[in-house]
Amino acid sequence: MLFSSISFLFYFFAAFLLLYFAVPFKLKNAVLLIFSLVFYAWGGVKYAILMVVAILIGYIFGLLIDKFRENKKIARLFMWLSVASILAFMLYFKYTNFFIDNFNKITGMDVVFLQITLPVGISFYTFQTISYVIDVYRGVPAQKNLINLAAYVSMFPQLIAGPIVRYVDVAAELEERTHSIDKCAEGIRRFIIGLGKKILIADRLSQLCDILKAEVDEKTVLIYWIYGISVALYIYFDFSGYSDMAIGLGKMFGFKFLENFNYPYISKSATEFWRRWHMSLGSWFRDYVYIPLGGNRVSKLRHVFNIFVVWFLTGFWHGAAWNFILWGIFFGVLLLIEKFWLYKYLDKSKVIGHVYTLLAAVFSFVLFNAADLGEATTYIGGMFGAGGIPFTSAESIYYLRSYAVIFILAIIGATPIVRKIAIKLSESSKTGKIINILEPIALVAVLLVVTSYLVDGSFSPFLYFRF
Amino acid sequence: MNTKIKNIVVCVSMAFVLFSLAALCLFMPKEDFLDAERREPEEFPEFTLESVMKDGVDYEDSFMSKFEKYALDAFPFRDAFRTLKAICSNYIFLHKDNNNIFISDGYAAEMQYPMNEDSIDHVTSRFQFIYDRYLKDKDITPYLSIIPDKAYFLAEDNGNLSMDYEEFVKQFTSKTEYAEYIDIFGALSIEDYYKTDTHWRQENLVDIAEILVNSMGGSYNSTFDRNTLENPFYGVYYGQAALPMPSETIYYLTNENLMNVKVYDHQNNKEISLYDMEKAYGKDPYDLFMSGELSLVTIENPNAKTDKELIIFRDSFGRSIIPLMAEDYAKITVIDIRYLPSTMLGLYVDFEDQDVLFLYSTLVLNNGKTIT
Incomplete structure (x- = not known):
């Protein structure tokens, strides 16, 4: 279900x-x-x-x-x-x-x-x-x-x-x-936010990805970039939305599940990205594979081997296909490069670190979401104009315009900006009261809008079901 | 409101919405027919051990899978929720279309994009078959006319995707060179269509009928009286777009001569009328025109101006324009090859020296897998 x-x-x-x-x-x-x-x-x-x-x-x-x-x-x-x-x-x-x-x-x-x-x-x-x-x-x-x-x-x-x-x-x-009104309200809040992330953002971006993949005959560089960014955002909102719902439900019933995401797209390195992305899986592999293998308290070569094993398994856990294995190894290699060389440079320039991490995430999720390696190569190549494809087309512009609001919401929502503003406003004595009044209204509105999308559409299986 | 009270309000309001809708899901009477979508809803599935145990490739037939569909169709205030979704999609998320439908200048239209070359190949191959099998030896030169859908007039200005209609006609006519093409694109405008429906308005088609009849060697001079159908009309896009749109009025044209035509439905072996008042007040008032989708209908006019006969291959657009051509032909045979396979036409129609017209909208030609 x-x-x-x-x-x-x-x-x-x-x-x-x-x-x-x-x-x-x-x-x-x-x-x-x-x-x-x-x-x-x-x-x-x-x-x-x-x-x-x-x-x-x-x-x-x-x-x-x-x-x-x-x-x-x-x-x-x-x-x-x-x-x-x-x-x-x-x-x-x-x-x-x-x-x-x-x-x-x-x-x-x-x-x-x-x-x-x-x-x-x-x-x-x-x-x-x-x-x-x-x-x-x-x-x-x-x-x-x-x-x-x-x-x-x-x-x-x-x-x-x-x-x-x-x-x-x-x-x-x-x-x-213990069960309480406060925990229940907090759980409801988290559940509704997760539901909204899943239905109003992830599913819309997933729909766009499907259209771009299946219905657009004339691919352009812009189409491939829209696809790449959509995939990266869709996977994040799908998975983190589900985690929000799970954590929220747990809270309603008196459980405290650990956080699973912490705004991974604000990371300045792949190492940091994985400290913020699917944290429960990362810590599982750390505690049950990496550390039992010796962790970093071994020779350099063995350490590299340990990291390689963990990332191979991380990729393989996500799916029984080579693109998942390569996806895991891709991050393993990035983490090794950062550990032994790149990290000190990334640390010096925040902008370069952000751009590098975002690009790595986009390319990795194109690989992750590909039906096979051939498709991944075509899509990543297409982002650089491989095959002499045009840069843009009326179709590219149409989809960019039609999904512009969703993109903006997703990009803002992938950062802690909204959360920080909400906390600041609720802490202020003037705006806090307004926030308190608006919050229940907003939550009910999101539930009704989500319901309307469910009624109008049909099934939208969660991405992470297949893992 | 302090945090404690806010949390109580959050819990109470969410519980109210959740349990109210849950109760309505269980106890509200279910619709027999989804008017806006023109289909029957999914029924409550049979609950048996066999249906519950289905999984894997058979999961679609399981109780659980069917219940999901039932729950969606039986949801209380389904149309109101669909409207809420359409409003959010159009006016908050600013999507250019909702379920492929867009609204421009008060007209709802469906995006026709991209041009479906497979469909063109399929439809033209069926037309070629008809020409080769029934017309070629009789030395009949058929006519072809293509009706643009509403996106032709609206899509580009509204920033929506639309196929290259010029290229579409070019490709289609290049594959039907045996037919003489009658261009009606320039004679039509968006005002000739219903705002909430796919179809064109009969009261605006007299000049189109004139172009068609005259292009086939006739001399058109019919005039008509305009009649009003009292039943408010909400077209098919009204349900699909799910946005608030005002109802429309269907007008239909008659004259004294048309009162005497004999219309025969060969599918059901019965006489019908050009305008079916029973259907005009049914689920789809556009079925007023020639009783809806019928595979084979003949119209005989004893008072026709000529003794010429016409065979029309048509889709639903044809139903509203054909009555306007009835004065010019002693007999019109109306064929819908979506329902009557073209391989069987020889059993029902004698092809002699009639005029033959293929009259189809781009909606059908670009999605023509139903043409047989």
């Missing part, structure tokens, strides 16, 4: 709110679990069963690791067994056909592809379950209550597109959490 759908907002969510706040605290996790399973099963009942199996594996191995904690060898064996079996799910469903495809290409054989549909959000709940068993192995007490653990893994606010919530971050809240 999608957050940005009528069925979620006015059927599922309304029913969930009524029931969740009606039951006593000891039943809240059970209600959360049941609704989360329905939420997930909405995309295919079989996949919900698969997730339940993954939860059971995590639960049983968590208890075993906890029980044999004193015997390091056995605990480690259970930890590796659980990680391997949970990863096997993801490898099978997400990567089998990728491996078959490459095997066929290398050997010239014709191994038949398997009829596998990728279960939505498998990459997210797999990583959460893995983090749980590893954390238990590292000393965190195992969760004895199956409902609590299942509610953590399957929690619908962040189930299918993150942020990747670590067990340690919500373990206490699973046992005890």
Whole structure:
């Protein structure tokens, strides 16, 4: 089920709110679990069963690791067994056909592809379950209550597109959490902002990208640049919008999920960009791959190898295709160059740093969003006029003009300017009162406008579903 | 208002909107027909174990997938929400079009862009087939006339994309060289069209009928009385644009001679009239003209000025102009090859020495996959 759908907002969510706040605290996790399973099963009942199996594996191995904690060898064996079996799910469903495809290409054989549909959000709940068993192995007490653990893994606010919530971050809240009007209002605010980012900006830019890709016959340099910038903004607003909705929903129900984005497009380097982009994934790889590999406390060569592995895996996690792997490696290479040479120069000139980072982001997301490497090459080449294409055309100007307001809103919205102004105005005694009056009106207006877009349009699947 | 009160207001107002709309989703009576979109809404899907278990490639047929569509179609105040979206899209986000529809000078029009060369190839190949199969041996030289859609008049000035109509006609006529082309572009203006609909206004087409009849060797001098249809008319673009637009009036032209014509619907084997008053008050009042989309209709006029006959291949634009040509022909055979395959025409129509006219709008010719 999608957050940005009528069925979620006015059927599922309304029913969930009524029931969740009606039951006593000891039943809240059970209600959360049941609704989360329905939420997930909405995309295919079989996949919900698969997730339940993954939860059971995590639960049983968590208890075993906890029980044999004193015997390091056995605990480690259970930890590796659980990680391997949970990863096997993801490898099978997400990567089998990728491996078959490459095997066929290398050997010239014709191994038949398997009829596998990728279960939505498998990459997210797999990583959460893995983090749980590893954390238990590292000393965190195992969760004895199956409902609590299942509610953590399957929690619908962040189930299918993150942020990747670590067990340690919500373990206490699973046992005890508070609900209040203030938290609820804060959650609503965040959820509506995320919904607006997704429907009013990301979906519009995604629509433009589709038009530019499929309907514009005569491509120009300007068309390729509009496409590149649209893709970069669309992916950001899509994913960060979803994270906002997840964090907002979590807050309404008494959870505090960690932030996932912190205005990445204001970064002055790729290194900084990744400190601000998909932070839950970055910290996951840091804590469960990079540091166990030795991090930077190893030889220079090994350090480079560690960084390469992390970025290879980051790319591969996003999708079973070479463009995702190259996308990850692209950032890995940039980070290495910055670490050993470029960073000191970028630090000296803010403007150059910003321009360089934005260009890197645009090129990387064109690669990320491409159907294949050939398309990525064509689009990036087109941005530099490859093939002697004209610079502009009536069509290019039309789309630039037609989406100008969305572009302006997206560019401003990708910076902290609006947030800073809003905070400043609300802190002032004169304007604070006006802001307080306007805020509920604005939130209701955004919900109604978003609803109008949903009613008028049809489905708009979240981009991050496929990961 | 302090922060505490503001937070209460936020929670209460959002809960009110959410639960009110949720209750209306559940309890408000559902529409049988979506008038603005001219289609039936998705029905509540069957809830069975089989429909719930569908996934993967079969997911489209699952209960969940069908429920999503149902929930959209059954949403309370659907048209009002669509209007809100159109207003935001047009006046806040300043999009140049909404669902491919734009409004200029009070006229709603659909962007025709880009020129669809595949469609031109397809349609001209079907016309060529008709010429080769039915006309060539009879030594009949057909006529071709193309009706510009509203974007021809509006798009460029409004900054919208539009195809190169000159190039379109050039390409089309170069692939139908066996036909004599009758140019009516210059004789039309945007005022000859309805503001909320795709079609042209019959009361403004007498001069176009004259051009067509005279170009085919006739001598046109018909005059008509103007009649008013009382039913307010909201055309197809009204629903698609979803913006507030005033209703329009349909006028239709008659004269004494037209009262005596015999119109026969061969699709349903029954006699009909040139102007169908029942349909004029139905879902689409433009169906007033020759009872809507019918595959094969003949109009016989015992008081025609000549004994000439005419065969017209046409789309929906033809329905409103054909009555204006009825005085000049003893018999007009009206064929819609979107519904009657051209391979079967020989079973129903005797091609002898009639005038033959292909009369189509750019809307159909540029999206002509339905031509058979």
